[in-house]
Amino acid sequence: MTSKGKPSPRSSVRPLSNEQVARLGERHNLVDVTRYYPNGPRMPDAPEIGAQNPRATARLLEGVSIVMRQRSRVKAWGYDRVPTNGPFIVACTHVAMYDVFIPMMSIFHQGRRPRFMAKAEMATWPLIGRWFQLVGMQPVERGSGKALAIESESIRILASGRPLTLWPEGTLTRDPQKWPMSLKPGVGIIALEASRRLGREVPLHCSATWGAASINQWWPWPRRNVVSCFDDRLPYGDLLKDMGAWGDEPPKELVDELVRRVHLRLVALLAEIRGEEPPAEGYWDFRTMTRKPWPQDFDWRIGSSALATETPTDGVIGESGVDPGLNMVDKGAQS
16 A cells, blocks of 8 residues: 655655754764674573574664665664663654664664564565564554554554563654654554553653654765654653553553654654754644644653653663674584
């Protein structure tokens, strides 16, 4: 199924300037996420790495990292917040196809191997389609009647203890100014139902990436700046208070509220990275292909303390190397 509308061209946005990256560097510890453990040693999830084709994953990760370094200058903050074990959800902005690889690469370099939702067409791409499936891609067949199956598989992944990365807009943003457009309800259904099945709030993090939208992939030089962030945990425990009485699925009003929180947080994060204000007239609604007013309580200037709470840092150990997680798995297999 082809999504309606077309993404706006590169000419609709300005490249991320060196000055803006410097300003972000004054507020955050920007690191190179194209390499392992940029914030220091930590314990990789060896069983998770071993269960996801470790050699194929290591090769793809190395290839993606090389391409990212050659075609852009990638910096990020917050990826040290990636949990060291257990399930979690990452909801990402989707401004360009390039953005798919930034959070995937960054989380993999923290020693985790989330499954990630991607359009089914990618699985048929020559050569690398099968590779994507080997390293955790969950093909999404977009179209009517497919949403329930996608949500069920996503919930199963989380309930099994694996993390999940998704792009809740469902396709590249159609906002002419490339801000996050309206989200599909899936992220709310998945988070709430997975939490009910596990009996606890599944950690939910937002991740925003900006800079790739202005890259000419046919001739990407001089390299553009690309900045990504992995936000504090987004709280939604208040929506789980009566989960034992939900019935077959989470109530629509709770799903809508969680989707609203994720959407507004993604917009606020992208505003900080871009150093720009979101459109005053509102957000882009994919269903109507028009702008709708922001909620009255939305203020993009509010920092993470207003909508998110710092996640406790897990103890970390480890050592540098080409693939520390793979080395641990190999040693375990030999013992």
